[in-house]
Each structure stands twice: as structure tokens, then as C-alpha cells.
Amino acid sequence: MIALGAMSGTSTDGVDVAAVQIDAKTQEMRFLGVRSTEFPPDLKQTLLSLQEIPPRFPLGADPIAILLEARKGLTEVYASTVGDLLSFLGLESTDVQVLGAHGQTLRHRPDLGYTYQMLDGALLATRTGIDVVNDFRSKDIALGGQGAPLVPAFHQAWLNGKGVYDQTAVLNLGGFSNLTVLNGQGQPLAGGDCGPANCLMDLWAQRAFGLSMDSDGEIAAMGSPDDTLLERFWTHPFFHQPWPKSTGRDDFNVQWFDQCLADSDNLSSEDVMATLLALAVRAVKSCLPVLVEQVYVCGGGAKNSTLINQLRCECSPADILPIENLGLPAQAVEAAAFSWLAAQYLLGVAGNSPSVTGAGRPAILGALHRAL
Incomplete structure (x- = not known):
């Protein structure tokens, strides 16, 4: 299968989208390509403000509306970067089985039992025409884990393959x-x-x-x-x-x-x-x-x-x-990891590493949004 992964990290500088071909039986992987998009300055500033405690908003502003508008803007950047990568690789959306999308972390408090990665999974699936898996961290948190980092299982799979x-x-x-x-x-x-x-x-x-x-x-x-x-x-x-x-x-x-x-x-x-x-x-x-x-x-x-x-x-x-x-570009590794995690969701395979996160057990991670 061809899986895409999309990542915007705590640096809050932009979105990386990577494509990986994964053999459903052997789990062998081949990196196909990556594309990156910087956030528009206004969106970047809003995302950084939302991450501050307390957030910095103009007097009288509606914070929920600001968050929802930023979520839409962020999702549109994800979608456009997916489109750029498909064009670069000469692929159609129908060639891709799944898109794993991390979202933008606004809060991460496993000690209090919550984490929040902002993204509109339904909108992303609609815009790209690809089934989307997101909200990867919540299940690990629900099982008493840290919800992060989630990339070690992918690192292990990639390195073992080498x-x-x-x-x-x-x-x-x-x-x-x-x-x-x-x-x-x-x-x-x-x-x-x-x-x-x-x-x-x-x-x-x-x-x-x-x-x-x-x-x-x-x-x-x-x-x-x-x-x-x-x-x-x-x-x-x-x-x-x-x-x-x-x-x-x-x-x-x-x-x-x-x-x-x-x-x-x-x-x-x-x-x-x-x-x-x-x-x-x-x-x-x-x-x-x-x-x-x-x-x-x-x-x-x-x-x-x-x-x-x-x-x-x-x-x-x-x-x-x-x-x-x-065999992986440095900027593509985390995005590639979420392509792998999304593939694990489709295959019904656990994606977390309890020895890393402290979760009570291995678990299938994420929530699915169908494109159709």
C-alpha cells in the first residue's frame, strides 16, 4: 500500500508530508518522497498564540472562533501540501490507501490525562479524497501512557529493515x-x-x-x-x-x-x-x-x-x-512515521510502544475519517 503521513511539530514552522510504500504482509518499506509548506505568517502567529498559557488574543475576541478558524487554516495547509506531493510523485488520490495526519499540538498534559492535536480530519479527508487517520495520541493517554513519543515504533521498524x-x-x-x-x-x-x-x-x-x-x-x-x-x-x-x-x-x-x-x-x-x-x-x-x-x-x-x-x-x-x-531525509522522518502509524491502523496492528510511553498495553492508535 501507499501511505502518506503529515506532520506539523512543536517548532510550528510548517507542514511536512511524506509518502511511503509499505508491504502489508512483510512490513517492508520504501520511501517515495516528501514535500513541505511553511505556514503563512498570520496562521503561524495564531498557532503560537494558541500554544501560550494563557493564549494571547485581542481584547473582546472569541477564543473558540479563533481556534476553529486556525484549525480550518491548518487543515487547508495540510491538504495543499498533500496535493503538492501527489503532483510531484505523479499519483492520484485513488493511488493512496491512507493519510496519517498528526495535527498541531496545542496542549500536552499526560499527567492530567489529556493531549490535544488540532486538525479537522473530516475536512482533510474531503479535501484530499483520501481516508484520514488522526488523533493518534489519545488512546495511549487513555491507557495511562504519555501519548508521546509515538515515532519510536516506526524508527525500530525502519532500522530493522536496514x-x-x-x-x-x-x-x-x-x-x-x-x-x-x-x-x-x-x-x-x-x-x-x-x-x-x-x-x-x-x-x-x-x-x-x-x-x-x-x-x-x-x-x-x-x-x-x-x-x-x-x-x-x-x-x-x-x-x-x-x-x-x-x-x-x-x-x-x-x-x-x-x-x-x-x-x-x-x-x-x-x-x-x-x-x-x-x-x-x-x-x-x-x-x-x-x-x-x-x-x-x-x-x-x-x-x-x-x-x-x-x-x-x-x-x-x-x-x-x-x-x-x-535512506530517509531528516525532515521527512516524523511525517513518514505517521504514514506508518496510519497503515498500522488499517492493518489492525498496535502502533504504540508501551515500554516507551508507559501505556498499560499495546493499542491500535488513531481515529478514521472516510473520504467518501
Whole structure:
């Protein structure tokens, strides 16, 4: 079957849609292609506002209407990107069996028993003419799990298909970082979220430099990490919890960030950026098992050479390698994962990894919206 996966992550920069061919019997996979679309500036700002606690709306505005309009706008970007990918691959919607769509995370509080990824699955199915599976995280949460990360099971399936079974990790550097650790054939997966990666650096790039991001870590490379500020960041309780754990902007919000920055006026903006990059590296290193020999990196942060070089220094002797070595573009991995998860739904196969999320049992994930 041909399955598509669509993902917009916590960096809130846009949508990635990937196509994967999956053998229903053997689960062998072949990557077909990916297309990405940046969010229009107004939609991006609304999505970021909706993720703030409390959200920032104009006085007298209707917050529910704002949310619903943003959901429609987000879904339309998903649909147009699906159309771009189909055109690129020369496919029709009837050639595709399913579209797995993650949606935009607005709240993630497994400790309170809920998570919310905004998307209009019915509208997406109607616009694309493809059956849509979305709302992947809720079932795992209902079973007492974290609901995240869900990509480790896909990482395992993809790496096993390449003959890789143990002493290997996959590191996703999105808005937040997460790790998948393969412990050998027949052994349970390990993994979980590590902490902030791009999200705080993007916030600081916008606030201090008027930029959407620190491209290639150039700003961080001009500064020096400040130990006092780094330790202040590190007092966040999330860093000191064992797996299973997951996080998001609920935990690492603007208010927390500003409190940490108090009394740091003596630092240059470049030093703050360098400290945020050091925090991202430290979060990964604190979760990486010592027996791991190779780490395949994916996500937007894989393009940040300053970040990758620091990871190579701090995580030695483990080799830091590009996920492209295993036949997947770095930006396509999470989208490809949701194509695989949607295929598992159609096949009636569990998609979560209880050893990673802490759920009470394996479960089929998602909710189906028929195109017809």
C-alpha cells in the first residue's frame, strides 16, 4: 500500500508530508518522497498564540472562533501540501490507501490525562479524497501512557529493515528532542523526550534578533554558554524525571523562560543563544545510554551544524550520523512515521510502544475519517 503521513511539530514552522510504500504482509518499506509548506505568517502567529498559557488574543475576541478558524487554516495547509506531493510523485488520490495526519499540538498534559492535536480530519479527508487517520495520541493517554513519543515504533521498524537492531539510537531534533534506543532483537524499545531543542532557540532568535531561527547555529557560535544561566534552566523538574516522560510548550513556556532570564542582563544575546544550544545538547546527553554506539539524527535541528558538532563532542564515543545514511531525509522522518502509524491502523496492528510511553498495553492508535 501507499501511505502518506503529515506532520506539523512543536517548532510550528510548517507542514511536512511524506509518502511511503509499505508491504502489508512483510512490513517492508520504501520511501517515495516528501514535500513541505511553511505556514503563512498570520496562521503561524495564531498557532503560537494558541500554544501560550494563557493564549494571547485581542481584547473582546472569541477564543473558540479563533481556534476553529486556525484549525480550518491548518487543515487547508495540510491538504495543499498533500496535493503538492501527489503532483510531484505523479499519483492520484485513488493511488493512496491512507493519510496519517498528526495535527498541531496545542496542549500536552499526560499527567492530567489529556493531549490535544488540532486538525479537522473530516475536512482533510474531503479535501484530499483520501481516508484520514488522526488523533493518534489519545488512546495511549487513555491507557495511562504519555501519548508521546509515538515515532519510536516506526524508527525500530525502519532500522530493522536496514539490518540495524541494537546499540543504536535515533535522535529527533524538533522543537523538542526525543530519543529512540534499540536494545537488540526481541528486547523492548527504550526512549522518550529529552527536552527543548529548537523551540527556545527559535523564540530567542525572534525576540533578540528579529529572525525566525538561528540558521545553522551561527548566532550561538558567536557566543559562549553561561554556566549560571545553564544551571538555572537545568533546575526544571522535567530534566530530573526518568523515562517514560514527554514534554512540550506547556512545561517550557514563555513565563518559565523569562523567569530563568531574570538577572541575566549582563549576558549578550549571543551568549544566551549559546546557552540555549548547550541546554539542548545537555538534555540529549543526559538521556543517551552509555552503550549506544551510533546515533542517527533527524528533524530540523539536523541542519544546525553548530548543534551537531556540539553533540559530537559531548556524546562521544557514540557516532553522530545523518539519518540519510538509512535512506530517509531528516525532515521527512516524523511525517513518514505517521504514514506508518496510519497503515498500522488499517492493518489492525498496535502502533504504540508501551515500554516507551508507559501505556498499560499495546493499542491500535488513531481515529478514521472516510473520504467518501
